[in-house]
Amino acid sequence: MDMNQYLEVFIEESKEHLQMCSEQLLELEKNPDDLSIVNDIFRAAHTLKGMSATMGYEDLANLTHKMENVLDAIRNEQITLQPETFDTLFLAVDDLEAMVYSIAEGGEGKRDVKDVVEKLLLIEKGESLIPTAANEVSAASAILEPKIVNSEYDEFEITVLQQSQDQGFNSYELKISLREDCLLKAARVFMVFEVLEKIGEVIKSNPPVEQLEEEQFDHSFSVTMVTKESVEDVQKKVMKVSEVDKVQVHTIDLEHLRIPVPVEEQEPVVTASQEAPVVTTVATEQTKKEEKKQAPVKSNSSKTIRVNIERLDILMNLFEELVIDRGRLDQISRDLDNQELHETVERMSRVTSDLQTIVLNMRMVPVETVFNRFPKMVRQLARDLNKKVDLQIVGAETELDRTVIDEIGDPLVHLLRNAMDHGIERPEVRLANGKPEEGKILLKAYHSGNHVFIEIEDDGAGINRERVLNKAIANGILSEEAVATLTDKQVYELILASGFSTAEKISDVSGRGVGLDVVKNTIESLGGSVTIDSKEGAGSVFLIQLPLTLSIISVMLVEIQKEKYAIPLSSIIETAIIKKEDIMNAHNQQVIDFRGKILPLLFLKDIFEVPEFGKEDEFLSVVIVRKGDKMAGLVVDSFIGQLEVVLKSLGDYLSTAFAISGATILGDGQVALIIDCNALIN
Amino acid sequence: MTAVSTEQEMKIIVFQIKDKEYALPVERVRGIEKLLHITRVPKTLPFIKGVINLRGVITPIIDLRIRFGFDEVVYNESTRIIIVVIEGMEVGLIVDSANDVMDIPVASIEPQPEVVGHRIDEYISGVAKIDKRLLILVNLEKTLSLDALQESMRKEG
Numbered sequence: 077m078d079m080n081q082y083l084e085v086f087i088e089e090s091k092e093h094l095q096m097c098s099e100q101l102l103e104l105e106k107n108p109d110d111l112s113i114v115n116d117i118f119r120a121a122h123t124l125k126g127m128s129a130t131m132g133y134e135d136l137a138n139l140t141h142k143m144e145n146v147l148d149a150i151r152n153e154q155i156t157l158q159p160e161t162f163d164t165l166f167l168a169v170d171d172l173e174a175m176v177y178s179i180a181e182g183g184e185g186k187r188d189v190k191d192v193v194e195k196l197l198l199i200e201k202g203e204s205l206i207p208t209a210a211n212e213v214s215a216a217s218a219i220l221e222p223k224i225v226n227s228e229y230d231e232f233e234i235t236v237l238q239q240s241q242d243q244g245f246n247s248y249e250l251k252i253s254l255r256e257d258c259l260l261k262a263a264r265v266f267m268v269f270e271v272l273e274k275i276g277e278v279i280k281s282n283p284p285v286e287q288l289e290e291e292q293f294d295h296s297f298s299v300t301m302v303t304k305e306s307v308e309d310v311q312k313k314v315m316k317v318s319e320v321d322k323v324q325v326h327t328i329d330l331e332h333l334r335i336p337v338p339v340e341e342q343e344p345v346v347t348a349s350q351e352a353p354v355v356t357t358v359a360t361e362q363t364k365k366e367e368k369k370q371a372p373v374k375s376n377s378s379k380t381i382r383v384n385i386e387r388l389d390i391l392m393n394l395f396e397e398l399v400i401d402r403g404r405l406d407q408i409s410r411d412l413d414n415q416e417l418h419e420t421v422e423r424m425s426r427v428t429s430d431l432q433t434i435v436l437n438m439r440m441v442p443v444e445t446v447f448n449r450f451p452k453m454v455r456q457l458a459r460d461l462n463k464k465v466d467l468q469i470v471g472a473e474t475e476l477d478r479t480v481i482d483e484i485g486d487p488l489v490h491l492l493r494n495a496m497d498h499g500i501e502r503p504e505v506r507l508a509n510g511k512p513e514e515g516k517i518l519l520k521a522y523h524s525g526n527h528v529f530i531e532i533e534d535d536g537a538g539i540n541r542e543r544v545l546n547k548a549i550a551n552g553i554l555s556e557e558a559v560a561t562l563t564d565k566q567v568y569e570l571i572l573a574s575g576f577s578t579a580e581k582i583s584d585v586s587g588r589g590v591g592l593d594v595v596k597n598t599i600e601s602l603g604g605s606v607t608i609d610s611k612e613g614a615g616s617v618f619l620i621q622l623p624l625t626l627s628i629i630s631v632m633l634v635e636i637q638k639e640k641y642a643i644p645l646s647s648i649i650e651t652a653i654i655k656k657e658d659i660m661n662a663h664n665q666q667v668i669d670f671r672g673k674i675l676p677l678l679f680l681k682d683i684f685e686v687p688e689f690g691k692e693d694e695f696l697s698v699v700i701v702r703k704g705d706k707m708a709g710l711v712v713d714s715f716i717g718q719l720e721v722v723l724k725s726l727g728d729y730l731s732t733a734f735a736i737s738g739a740t741i742l743g744d745g746q747v748a749l750i751i752d753c754n755a756l757i758n
Numbered sequence: 759m760t761a762v763s764t765e766q767e768m769k770i771i772v773f774q775i776k777d778k779e780y781a782l783p784v785e786r787v788r789g790i791e792k793l794l795h796i797t798r799v800p801k802t803l804p805f806i807k808g809v810i811n812l813r814g815v816i817t818p819i820i821d822l823r824i825r826f827g828f829d830e831v832v833y834n835e836s837t838r839i840i841i842v843v844i845e846g847m848e849v850g851l852i853v854d855s856a857n858d859v860m861d862i863p864v865a866s867i868e869p870q871p872e873v874v875g876h877r878i879d880e881y882i883s884g885v886a887k888i889d890k891r892l893l894i895l896v897n898l899e900k901t902l903s904l905d906a907l908q909e910s911m912r913k914e915g
Contacts, residue, residue: 400814639798686800724816725816726799734800736799741811746795746797747797747809747816749799
């Protein structure tokens with residue numbers, strides 16, 4: 077099909093426009109008087125309508141059209157904004173989103189939208205869903221569409237035209253019509269302008285350039301220009317641009333222009349001598365602004381391109397191979413001890429590490445892509461729960477690897493729902509406790525070291541230690557004797573345990589007791605961690621720590637008999653060499669006294685059933701690792717060193733392997749397994 | 759015999775385990791490798807020997823000898839790893855030797871004889887008698903699929 081080549085672009089852009097719609101709707105809800113926001117939404121909806129109609133998705137175009145009508149009415153202040161208006165608009169956006177997604181999945185983009193359409197129609201007619209006296213429709217302010225006939229010039233433009241004529245230029249007004257089926261109107265406009273700018277100077281266009289670039293015109297627009305070419309030449313040259321239907325060129329009669337054009341409806345050209353200079357400067361400024369606006373738009377579009385994620389993955393895979401080969405080359409050059417080879421390999425190492433930074437950066441996506449769906453969700457949830465919540469997002473531009481981004485959406489949704497359901501109190505309770513009626517949730521993302529932190533902070537009720545403990549005991553997660561020894565933090569972490577739910581009432585928002593342990597598991601499987609801090613009555617903070625990237629990690633390589641294993645540096649505290657006689661026995665567990673702390677020893681040789689070859693040494697090499705605040709010493713035979721490795725999955729076949737999180741390929745081409753310290757310590 | 763061209767043929771890879779000849783359809787085989795360094799993966803099933811680095815891809819290796827219930831032998835010069843595709847994954851099979859690529863008429867394949875008297879019978883999809891050779895066609899799904907593995911994992915505890 078002919079359309080297929082545009083389909084991907086269409087889907088991507090539709091998603092962007094819809095995102096824009098819902099963001100601006102939220103904004104509008106906060107500032108209902110700011111009608112410029114309505115304009116933004118209107119523009120997004122309008123573009124979407126145009127695109128979907130061109131692509132043949134009638135339902136999508138229809139619904140957008142209805143929504144547009146409502147927006148137009150809002151813009152012209154024919155209807156007042158009610159909460160219900162927003163509900164309906166959000167509903168419409170939801171439906172549109174669903175349709176776009178269905179198209180993306182290869183569907184038809186059809187959906188039953190009768191309800192929404194009806195509601196939209198009601199609103200449009202001013203019969204607000206809750207009967208109100210908003211029926212007064214002022215017809216007078218309705219027609220404000222820019223007129224296509226371009227006959228009005230301000231003083232400044234007339235001066236320019238005058239001067240050009242004095243220098244022997246001809247002034248023309250062109251009316252250019254594009255073909256009805258033209259798909260990329262903005263591109264055609266651009267091409268027309270390019271042609272015109274080659275042969276002369278464009279003075280003015282109607283509608284203005286920005287609107288033309290955003291395709292906010294029907295099929296025709298007009299341009300005023302000065303050139304030395306003849307009428308016929310100009311016409312021919314413009315006609316060469318494909319999909320241009322008709323070009324009409326008129327010579328502008330300056331004498332006629334200078335006499336004030338009969339005032340038609342509004343904005344007369346000012347000729348009064350006193351006001352003239354003022355207007356001129358304003359006009360100049362406007363043209364300047366126009367120029368300025370034009371420039372960045374163009375440079376932006378040339379600086380970014382859309383790349384299929386798959387290609388980035390392939391690039392990453394190829395790069396991983398390169399990293400492996402680099403390790404191998406490095407080893408060979410050391411073995412051969414050739415100066416020139418040394419230097420070459422070193423240079424290559426530097427280049428590849430630069431390349432690594434770039435490749436990894438390319439896969440970085442701002443967390444915004446996850447965060448941007450939250451405001452709408454929180455709004456809806458707040459209405460469902462009859463709570464007032466203000467969601468603030470800080471650091472949405474923080475970047476994370478795409479693989480991590482893909483996974484954190486659901487856990488964050490869980491935590492936000494949890495904060496709204498269990499954290500934020502009802503408005504009346506909040507008032508009674510001397511808090512502002514509106515609860516606050518702060519969603520914050522930031523970089524620190526090799527990690528990205530995401531904080532979800534609410535100013536709600538906080539976590540009640542006693543209730544958590546009682547519940548934990550009741551659910552058999554904890555024994556009563558253990559209670560006294562627990563720190564507050566340990567108590568809070570209990571709510572992440574599976575089978576735990578403190579909500580007295582089970583709601584469909586959260587409180588099924590399955591939510592938070594899923595959060596914990598997902599985050600930990602990404603190599604991150606969740607910690608909770610809370611102050612009763614003042615709120616809670618959930619802190620998620622995530623690694624920047626999952627694919628290349630620093631490890632410590634160790635040897636156990638003849639096998640090599642890699643331990644992620646992120647879980648290592650330090651390494652030590654201990655004497656055999658320092659080992660003590662506590663029950664069945666061998667322990668050592670390490671800086672005054674009793675440290676359990678885990679003999680990896682036994683755990684991994686490594687075949688034995690050599691005899692035992694008098695000294696033991698120990699890698700001290702941690703999980704949370706728990707520590708353990710892993711006994712190995714020797715340390716090889718620290719290196720950067722590419723993490724590879726063992727695949728479905730070996731997913732059951734105990735305490736192995738993956739594998740990596742070493743410089744000599746052999747595979748080393750990566751130890752999962754979290755599984756070893758429990 | 760009718761003309762070869764009218765008869766449906768099937769290309770197979772022939773390999774040997776113990777004294778028997780086995781066969782796999784060629785489209786299931788990605789390549790045949792000499793023995794590479796195998797990294798042992800602890801605490802898995804006995805016939806999973808570990809993983810190898812196959813041109814940058816970590817590939818699990820299964821010893822067909824052990825999978826078929828034969829004794830383990832020390833690998834030698836003729837030991838080969840046949841890389842096959844199952845459920846979209848590449849898996850390596852260790853065999854004693856891989857000696858032949860053959861075209862066999864599809865008609866020559868018969869269901870396995872009733873009495874084989876060995877536990878390997880569940881891994882066989884048929885036998886083909888070509889001249890005086892008896893080729894045993896291996897059923898990869900039964901031998902290697904994850905379900906089958908989990909099954910045997912349960913059996914062995």
